[in-house]
Structures are given as C-alpha cells and as structure tokens.
Amino acid sequence: MLDLQSVSAWYGSTQVLFDIDLTVPAGQKLAIAGTNGAGKTTLLRSVLGLVKSRGEIHWEGRRIDATPCHRRVRDGGIAVVHEGRGLITALSVLDNLTLGVEPAALRRLDDVFDAFPVLAERRDQPVTNLSGGEQQMVALGRTMLRPARLLVIDEPSLGLAPSIVAQLYATIARMSAAAETTVLLVEQELRLACEIADRVVVLRAGHLVRDYSGSEVNFDIIVDAATGG
Numbered sequence: 001m002l003d004l005q006s007v008s009a010w011y012g013s014t015q016v017l018f019d020i021d022l023t024v025p026a027g028q029k030l031a032i033a034g035t036n037g038a039g040k041t042t043l044l045r046s047v048l049g050l051v052k053s054r055g056e057i058h059w060e061g062r063r064i065d066a067t068p069c070h071r072r073v074r075d076g077g078i079a080v081v082h083e084g085r086g087l088i089t090a091l092s093v094l095d096n097l098t099l100g101v102e103p104a105a106l107r108r109l110d111d112v113f114d115a116f117p118v119l120a121e122r123r124d125q126p127v128t129n130l131s132g133g134e135q136q137m138v139a140l141g142r143t144m145l146r147p148a149r150l151l152v153i154d155e156p157s158l159g160l161a162p163s164i165v166a167q168l169y170a171t172i173a174r175m176s177a178a179a180e181t182t183v184l185l186v187e188q189e190l191r192l193a194c195e196i197a198d199r200v201v202v203l204r205a206g207h208l209v210r211d212y213s214g215s216e217v218n219f220d221i222i223v224d225a226a227t228g229g
C-alpha cells in the first residue's frame with residue numbers, strides 16, 4: 001500500500017501541491033488526471049523524492065518521505081518509466097536492457113523483444129540513435145526485466161505515434177496485470193488512462209478534487225472534471 005498524508009510540494013518558494021491525502025492499495029492501477037500544470041508530475045516526483053515536499057509518505061508500511069530517491073527506488077521495488085529516465089544513451093540498447101539484471105531474469109529478454117521487435121533490430125545501436133518512443137520502449141523493457149512492486153509512469157504517450165502508444169500500453173497492461181504491481185500513471189490521454197486504470201484521481205491547481213473508481217472509471221464521466229470543466 002502507498003499512503004500519502006497531507007503531502008504538499010514546492011519549487012523554490014512556490015507551492016504546487018496542497019495537502020494531498022491519498023491511499024493506494026497494493027495492486028491498484030491509479031491514473032492521475034488534470035489539466036496542464038495541475039501538479040500531476042509533481043505528485044509522482046513527491047513519491048520518488050525528487051521535489052521538496054512535506055507530509056508523510058508510506059510505502060509497504062515504511063515511512064519513506066525522508067529517504068533519498070535512489071534508496072526509495074532500490075529498497076522499495078519501485079520502477080520509473082519516463083522518457084530517457086535511467087538510460088545511458090552512449091551504451092547500446094542491449095546493454096541498457098541488461099545492465100545489472102540478475103542472470104535468471106535474462107531469459108525474459110525474449111519477452112521484451114517480442115513486445116518491441118524494433119528493439120531486437122536495433123539491439124547493438126547506442127540508445128542515443130533511438131527516437132523518443134523507442135527510448136520509452138527501452139525504459140519499459142528495463143522494467144520488464146526487473147519486476148517492480150510499484151510502477152511510476154509519466155506520460156508514456158507524449159509525442160508518440162498511435163501505433164507505438166498501443167504497443168506501450170499493451171505492455172504496461174501485461175506487466176501490471178502479471179504481478180501484484182501497484183501503478184501510478186500520469187497520462188494526458190484520458191481515454192488511455194481509463195483503459196488501464198481501476199481508479200482515477202483528478203488534480204486541479206495542486207488540490208486533489210475528484211476520486212473515481214469502479215464503474216466511474218469511464219471517459220464520459222470523468223472528462224469534464226479532468227479537463228477543468
């Protein structure tokens with residue numbers, strides 16, 4: 001379970017999140033919606049320890065809000081999918097996928113190449129030669145080889161062709177369904193978010209203003225609140 005109690009966040013002296021209370025049960029797929037600048041990415045950054053924040057954050061029963069980012073990620077089984085995040089662009093696709101992976105997990109490399117055939121074709125090329133979408137695939141492929149208990153995903157569809165987005169989402173759905181993986185997803189495309197999520201919260205100007213679950217996770221029900229209407 002992920003539990004945020006009265007979490008606020010700042011950039012410099014500007015407060016951008018205000019007293020967020022949010023409990024995400026283990027295995028829940030939560031999408032965070034809201035207009036540009038509402039604070040969605042900042043909420044993810046607060047969970048990861050990448051922004052100045054206050055309030056309490058608990059993950060799997062441990063209080064983590066004072067823990068540095070790298071330890072939250074390592075000790076908490078947290079994976080972050082974000083364009084370019086964690087990739088070493090001078091190294092090859094294959095090296096980026098396999099660096100630091102337990103030998104036993106390497107047999108899942110075929111699953112990565114099945115999900116993203118273009119990565120098999122370009123396995124020996126440096127990541128810097130890849131498009132943004134292909135880099136997203138490498139980032140997602142890395143997490144497929146390192147099973148995570150919490151997947152933090154920021155705008156996977158941003159700027160990508162629809163066919164690539166479909167591939168990414170099919171993989172995210174498979175990965176998060178396979179294990180008891182908790183998911184925090186920021187996705188501008190509300191229809192996509194509703195497809196994968198079993199709960200959607202809406203942020204507005206740094207406040208959590210709506211919380212939809214079950215049959216309410218429906219584009220037509222949420223769209224007005226999520227787009228500021």
Ligand code: ATP
Nearest residue numbers: 011012016034035036037038039040041042043188
């Ligand atoms: P978008 O959908 O546009 O990505 P968002 O909901 O993810 O928006 P955030 O990126 O969390 O919103 O930004 C929340 C607020 O904080 C915005 O007003 C933004 O301008 C501001 N902000 C974001 N990053 C920084 C930063 N590094 N320094 C200063 N202000 C920032």
